[in-house]
Amino acid sequence: MRIVSLLPSATEMLYLLGLDNMLHGVSYECDYPVEARSKAIVVKPRINTEGKTQGEIDSEVSSFMREGKQLYMVDMEAIRSIKPDIVITQDLCDVCAISMKDVVKATEDLSKECEVISMQPKSIGEMLDDIIRIGKACRVERKAEEEVAKLRGRIEAVKRRAKEAGKIPRVFCAEWYDPIYASGHWIPEMVRIAGGIDSLGCEGGYSRVIEWKKIVEYSPEVMVMMPCGFDVGRAIADMWMITRNEGWNGLDAVRDGRVYAANGSWYYSRHGPRLIDGLEYLAKMIHPEVFGSELPEEAAVRITDGRIRGANLFAMMPYEKQQLLE
DSSP, rough: OOOESSSSSHHHHHHHHTTTGGGEEEEEOOSSSGGGGSSEEEEEESOOOOTTTTTHHHHHHHHHHHOOHHHHHHHHHHHHHHHHHHEEEEESOOSSBBBBBHHHHHHSOOOOEEEEEEEESHEEEEEEEEHHHHHTTTHHHHHHHHHHHHHHHHHHHHHHHTTSOOOBBBBBEEEEEETTEOOEHHHHHHHTTTTOOOOOSSSTTTOEEHHHHHHHHOOSSSEOOOOOOHHHHHHHHHTTHHTSTTTTTGGGHHHHOEEEEEEEHHSSSSSSSSSHHHHHHHHHHHHHHHHHHHHOTTTEEEETTTEEHHHHHHSSSSSHHHHHHE
């Protein structure tokens, strides 16, 4: 069996199921585990985000979508040479990865025996269902069920321990800074399981642009900055876009040192098995008194007293941006 994965979360699922030897083509974003980087890249972006601000990226993506342009280029010659039995894509977010309609168009001239699997999870449960679905299609259903049982066990462990907490804090998760996007899909669910509530998010729905004044009125007790597709370093480097807003210093989370910069790319943006790692880290941010406060620096960094803990990450920012966080 020969498989092509057009999104990072599916690639992570395939490695989880021990199917890496069947994987022959991936997207340019498939970077985990590191071995995935050795696979042939069959999808590349049309937009270059290097050196651009979040506002510039949002503007360019919006322009492409208004004009009906495709955000990704599919290397059909490379896919034809692979002769895949299965192509895995998604039908959830045209910005995150190549969409189902583009895959159908790109693969319509391949053999009819090529199965296209489209994932569109909006919750953790649906993500787990997709692991089972891929396992069935690739004839490793038992392995998939075993791995999903482990992940469910970890989820239940977080849920049980979160009940030990004395309160349910208000949480705000920012999936983008310019404009500011409140969380959607599985993020508010993760917050809920971890013992918090993200009333500005949309559980099971799409992330959405939100006015800053609504955040000020809500005054979250915990803030998690997790810009989509970015790591901790970029989440920190762009913080000035948020901190410059009037009322920032008055937020409960800021006054109490409960602001975190997280790795959205690895643990929150991708609907793959590492969402459960993200859940466990989120529980530490929301209820450190129950789960402990120690976080891997590549996963999340706490921002307290206006300063970044971890001088190496703080030093990554231009001097004028550092001043906005001091």
